[in-house]
Structure formats: C-alpha cells, structure tokens
Amino acid sequence: MYISVYQKFLKALKHYNNSKKKLSILIAISGGQDSLCLVQLIEKYNIINQYFKDIEYIYIDHQWRCDSKQQIKHLINYINSTKHKISIYQINYNDMSELMARRIRYQILIKHAKNHQQQIICTGHNKTDHTETFLINLIRGTGLEGLYSIPLIRKINQRTYLFRPLIDINRTDILWFCRKYNLPIWSDKTNFNYKNHRNRIRHEMLPYLKEYFSPQIEKHISDFLDLSSLENEYIKQNAIKIYLISRDKNYIAMNYKFIKNQHIALQKRVLQIFFYYHFNKFLNKKIVYKILNNINKNHMSKIVIIWHNLYINIYKNWIYIQ
Template sequence: MFVWTGYHSKLHQVLKDRQLLPKNSKILIALSGGQDSLCLTRLCSDLQPKWHWQIAIVHYDHGWVLDEGLANHVEKIAKNWDIEFYLEQAKEKIAETEAEARKYRYEAFVNVATHHKFDYLLTGHTLSDRAETFIYNLTRGAGMEGLTALNWIRQLNDHLTLVRPLLNFTRNDTLTFCQQLQLPIWQDKYNDNKKFARNRIRLDLIPYLKKELNPQIEQHLTQTAEILRGDVEFLTEEAEKLFNLAITEDKNNLKRSILKDKPLSLQRRVIKVFLAQKLEIMPNFEQIEAVVRLINAPNLDRTSSLSKGRFAQVKKDFITISDEK
C-alpha cells in the first residue's frame, strides 16, 4: 500500500523548484542496494504517476567477494516493485578502490542509458555525500571546482544528463525513510572499511566535527558549496571571454598585455585553459602559478619543464609553449 510521507513532499517540491526531471522523461536509476539509492528508487517509483516518467533500474556487479548475493538482492527489489531492470557485470577484475569502482560503474551506466535511449541517469548522492566530498577535496588542495564537485546536474553527453535529486536529504533522512517503509537495505561491508578515505571521513571525522564544533556541519558545508558553485559559474564565463581575447589567431600564444591588469583569479583560469590545451594534460597548481608569473616577466624568461620537455616562455608580448631542444 502506498504511503505518502514528508519525504515524498520534499522530493516532489525540489523537482518542481529546480526543474530537475521534466514530465514524461525516460529515467534510469542506479540502485546499489544501500539506503540512499533505495530511498531514491522508491520515492521516484511512488512519484511516477504524478510525473509520468518511464523508470528503470540499473545495477553494477563489481565481482567483489563481499558483494556476493547483492545483484540478486537488487534484481528481486526491481521485480517486486515491477520496475524494468538492467544488470551490468564486471568483465575483468576490478581493484577494490573507490576510483576504479567509480570509473567502471559509470562507464557501464552510461552505456546502458545510451543504448536504451534514457534521458536521465539518477544517483542517490545526498547532502551528506556532498559535505564529505567537500572535505575530501579540501584536504587534497582542490580549488573552487573541486569543492563544488558534487552538483545537482551534470551533462554526461549530448543525450544523457546525470541528476542527483537527493542533495537536500541527509543520510539520516534516507535511513529514516527506509525504516519507515521497511525497505530491504543491503548492508555494504565495504562502507565500514577505513582503508577508504571517504569512509574515514564519514565514520570518524564528520561525527567528531558534529560533536565538537557544529551539529549542522553537513548542512553548512553544502551551503558553502552551493555559494561557491555560483561563483565558479560566473568566473568560468568571465575567464572564457578573457581567454578568447588573449589567445592569438593561431591558438599558440597568449597576449600578455590583455592579461596584465586583470584579477589574479581570472589570470589563473585563463592560464589553466591554455596549458590544458597545449600540454594535453590537466595542469597542477604549481604549473599554473609558474606561467602566471610570466605575465609580468622580462622577455625570454621561461618556466622549467612543464610536461614531456615542454616549457612556457615569454616572447615579447606573448606567452608561448616550446619544446626543449
């Protein structure tokens, strides 16, 4: 029997306010079996008559020992809820690391979504995940983009959009919802393994910060991420305009005179784009700073090697990338 809860109202309202998932959309939901994605799947299933979505579930089996039985568990949920189900399985051994698992998982999800012409891929990331990502990336020296990495929407390709509808739900919210409706949560043993940095943040650091500093630390970190996201969007647009003014017609040089009187934040962003194009790698902070210094440097001044023997050098009013001879 369908029971309408405050959580249904909460998701329904955020979908309307943010216009995340239009009516009649074709939606693929990534269901891991854990409380967050289980909560998302059930809420979307219950809201489907109001929004007229076409819904399906996708699950990725990493082939890990501690996940034995998980794929069957998720398939049973899909069958009981009468939702179309797609199972993707690892075709090779995947290292038990967050980065590796995420890479293969998302590749599989995108392939399924693209092949079956879904408009949206949904994941169960929550406000709690956003706060943990903020801290994780902060400790790695990330810039504003890294601190705002977990967003409501991300375009995956020309036809597929990733949506995270639960970014205003805490992990406690999803647990409470699942308990209220007696949903079959899969207890992922990997979530308790503290060899993963994110698990240490979730299990140790966040509880400590809540107890010793601020009980609302998750909410406040996500508010900061939301504020920074607006700043990132503005700065990205301004940097793109400045880059187009500074880059020469042949795309090989930057005009220093265009950049000299501009704010440091925009200079860094323009240099980052330039280096990414010329070096074909994402430059790090030290590389960007080295080239920024060339904006006001004497003629023929240069950086040390940036990548594969390539360096940046001042040639009169231009910054150019050259090869070591």
C-alpha cells in the same frame, strides 16, 4: 519527515526540467538506503504523473564482497516488483583503487545511457555524501573549483545529464524514509572498512565534529558550499569571457596581454581553461605559477617551458604551444 523528503525530491525534479517532454532515465542503484529511497520516490511519483517515458535500473558489481551474488538476486527481486528493467554489470578487477573503480562505474553508466538513448543518469548521492566529499577534497588540498564537486545537475554531453535528486536530503532523513516504508535495505559490510577514507570520515570524523564542535556542522558546511559555489561560478564565467577574447581563432595560442592586468585568480583560471580545452590536461600549481611569473615580466626574448610533451612558448604577448 516524509513531506520534507518528498518535497525536496519534487523541488529537485522541477529544477531539472521545466519542459513537458517526457525523458528516459537510467537509475544507478546499490541496494543501500539511498538507492532504495530513490527508487521509491521515482516509482511513486511516476505512477501519478507519468514524468518519465522509460525507467531502467543499473547495478555495477565490483565483486569485492563474498555476498555479491546474493545482493544481485536481492536487487533483481526488488526491481522486478516495479515492472522495470534492471541491467547488471560485473567488474573482475578486485585489486583496483577506489578512485579507479569510481571512474569505471561512470564510464559504464555513460556508455550504457548512450547505447540506450537515455537522457538522464540518476544517482542516489545525498547531502551527507556532499559533506563527506567536501572533507575528502579539503584534506587532499583542493581549490575552490574542487569544493563543490557533487552538483544537482551535471551535463555530460549534448544528450545526457547526470542528475542527483537527493542531494539536498541528509542521510538521517533518508534512513527514516526507508524505515517508514519498510524498504529492504541491503547491509554493506564494506561501509565499515576504515581503510576507506570516506568510511572513516563518516563514522569517526563527522560524529566527532558534531559532538565537540557543532551539532549543525553538516548544515554549516552545506551553507559554506552554497556560497562558495556562487562565488566560484562568478569567477568561472569571467575567466571564460577573458579566455574567449584572448584566444587565437586559428592557432593553439593566446594573447596574454588581456589577462596580464587581471587578478591572479582569473589569470590562473584562464590558463587552466586554455590547456584543458586544447589538451584535456590540468596544469599543476608549479607550472601555473611558472607561466604567470614569466608573462608578468617584460621579456625581450622568447621563453620556453617544457611540460610533459608540450613546449609552452611565451613571446611578444603570446603563449603558443609546440
């Protein structure tokens, strides 16, 4: 089991960086089994190979629990044994949603990494997290793009990458690893609050699917996500090529004759790229189909669609924005 966990960790590291240049890494921890497993793997590997020139840990405390101060002390004591620095951030908004808390966490991580010139932000997301996120997004009604939402590597900006070296390791193997090395896992009572959708999926939905449908449900979902990721990447690359051909180089405009005869999946993607690139906005389903219905008809007069504060003009093979 240890070989399996360690080998998958090594595979993730090799996949991330083939260069000999040593990088600085910021590791987000929580005190749970995933983050302590990550600490153990990185520290042991770096002692032998000196892979990272600088390691720093970061903990973001939402102060949701009555034992948050004790947990901070616990983490500081543990990280001190590694001889590396740990930074603590505290958030004082107790009534924020889970989604908002997640956004703030990532904002803090990215800003901290930028200020300290760290090229890698590392988190302890694992294979089971990936399965849970897939089920959450599926219930919310996501498309193909939203299914594979926790990749191994994600580029944040020109200097910084988000890296998840445990993403191919399931939670059961991580727990075994932690017990083998007697890692001091901090038990988080909020993980059993069923108002949180992820907790309900973790403790009720997945065990039910394993018991009554397939013991290998996590593997089947993982295989499906891998296949979907390849197909999604193919569609994405083709959409980008079409967008680059159809866009105007001087104005916020796009010649839609290049997408008119394409499959609707590519038409939708190209439109999404156009609006996200210029306005950082995701088109909703209603507006996407309204635009597509109009560009696939032969209108002699100009069509204007109002969305938020944008005037989307469709006229003579062109979409342009006012």
